[in-house]
Amino acid sequence: MKIIVLFPTQTEASLFQRDDVMSLVSGVGLTATSYVTTRVIHEHRPDMLILAGIAGVYPHAALRIGNVVLVGSELEADLGFFHSDGFVHLAHLPLDMVFERRHTLHCPDLPANLFPVAASISVNAAMAPFIRTTEAEIENMEGAAFFHVCLQENQPFLELRSVSNIVRPGNDEWDMQGSVEAMTQGLHTLIDHLLKQG
Numbered sequence: 150m151k152i153i154v155l156f157p158t159q160t161e162a163s164l165f166q167r168d169d170v171m172s173l174v175s176g177v178g179l180t181a182t183s184y185v186t187t188r189v190i191h192e193h194r195p196d197m198l199i200l201a202g203i204a205g206v207y208p209h210a211a212l213r214i215g216n217v218v219l220v221g222s223e224l225e226a227d228l229g230f231f232h233s234d235g236f237v238h239l240a241h242l243p244l245d246m247v248f249e250r251r252h253t254l255h256c257p258d259l260p261a262n263l264f265p266v267a268a269s270i271s272v273n274a275a276m277a278p279f280i281r282t283t284e285a286e287i288e289n290m291e292g293a294a295f296f297h298v299c300l301q302e303n304q305p306f307l308e309l310r311s312v313s314n315i316v317r318p319g320n321d322e323w324d325m326q327g328s329v330e331a332m333t334q335g336l337h338t339l340i341d342h343l344l345k346q347g
Contacts, residue, residue, distance in 0.1 A: 202291065
């Protein structure tokens, strides 16, 4: 089984080492992730493509710093525009006002009972105060692009995240090292499971 892992940053990739899995640093953000995900799919044709990294948790979620989750859904949460009443996401516009209605993207390849499954939103500006977060548990900066490309290309995929911080402007409570360690350990567990299932 050919498994490839994408990490947004070298820091997130720093503790991961396996001879049976290829890994790449894809870059931070939706644009870099779109490009590298597409390139990897076309050049390598993996059986499973995994995006692994850290994420912020919203205060209303039941998750805590250090928790590892699989991402069940992603939404590009800051895709929209501002008007006199505030920010409007494209998904919330009347159908006749947009050419293509954007909805939450879902992962169809989730393994059962391996990790908790979280709803995530992807943002270009982390901790953006204007986006709707009530239906999300975590935020990141790459997942929606990764989901979109994989779904369009019929590429089996998974996204694994470890919680590094609470999403609250001005909050300095981060555990980068601990979250990368937890994510790496979780990634090995996930890969071992996938290889066993074969």
